[in-house]
Amino acid sequence: KAGVTQTPRYLIKTRGQQVTLSCSPISGHRSVSWYQQTPGQGLQFLFEYFSETQRNKGNFPGRFSGRQFSNSRSEMNVSTLELGDSALYLCASSPGAGRPYEQYFGPGTRLTVT
Amino acid sequence: DQQVKQNSPSLSVQEGRISILNCDYTNSMFDYFLWYKKYPAEGPTFLISISSIKDKNEDGRFTVFLNKSAKHLSLHIVPSQPGDSAVYFCAASSNSGYELNFGKGTSLLVTP
Numbered sequence: 001k002a003g004v005t006q007t008p009r010y011l012i013k014t015r016g017q018q019v020t021l022s023c024s025p026i027s028g029h030r031s032v033s034w035y036q037q038t039p040g041q042g043l044q045f046l047f048e049y050f051s052e053t054q055r056n057k058g059n060f061p062g063r064f065s066g067r068q069f070s071n072s073r074s075e076m077n078v079s080t081l082e083l084g085d086s087a088l089y090l091c092a093s094s095p096g097a098g099r100p101y102e103q104y105f106g107p108g109t110r111l112t113v114t
Numbered sequence: 115d116q117q118v119k120q121n122s123p124s125l126s127v128q129e130g131r132i133s134i135l136n137c138d139y140t141n142s143m144f145d146y147f148l149w150y151k152k153y154p155a156e157g158p159t160f161l162i163s164i165s166s167i168k169d170k171n172e173d174g175r176f177t178v179f180l181n182k183s184a185k186h187l188s189l190h191i192v193p194s195q196p197g198d199s200a201v202y203f204c205a206a207s208s209n210s211g212y213e214l215n216f217g218k219g220t221s222l223l224v225t226p
Contacts, residue, residue, distance in 0.1 A: 004157070033213065042116075043158075043203065045213035056212045090157050092214075102148060103214060105157030 004106035018079040023091030031096025032074040037088040050096045086113045117141045120217035133191040137204030144206040152201045194224045
């Protein structure tokens, strides 16, 4: 099976702009989670979607949003970018039904805000 | 508030010896624990997991031990190989949520 894919891999934006990142999960996986990785904070959970519904959300401001489509592909959006939003954004997928389950990560999108 | 802690930012081990990576957690609601390995420019790769009903799980060279009373888990790699050099993340989840709570990682260097 193909793994989790994320596009774009690298992105440079200016403060105040908005950005949309895309994630395609492993075929058959219905859950998609997003994480932000920074050197200071490590990997932090943003939100998780299952069957187009957000089931859980991390402690991030409302500028961070996401959605999932009927084919399980997901997008996350960050509006009014701040310098502190510079990070590696990781998407992970899992079957999503029942526990326990492991999450499988994509390579990430490196966002740089200048 | 960091609920999963990896107090050793780095570890250096000789090839063939045992690598022991440690992880502590504070949330008693966590009932499932995972270890991930991450190479530069790649996403984390799932290694091994353990449920709170067990105290040990093995998969080849990798063994995870869980001590619930101490809220501590460890990953043993035996024997260590240079290809094991990577950042290792400990993660935990609870039945009430769908997210993984990660530690900040331990960078393992296995020297020939």
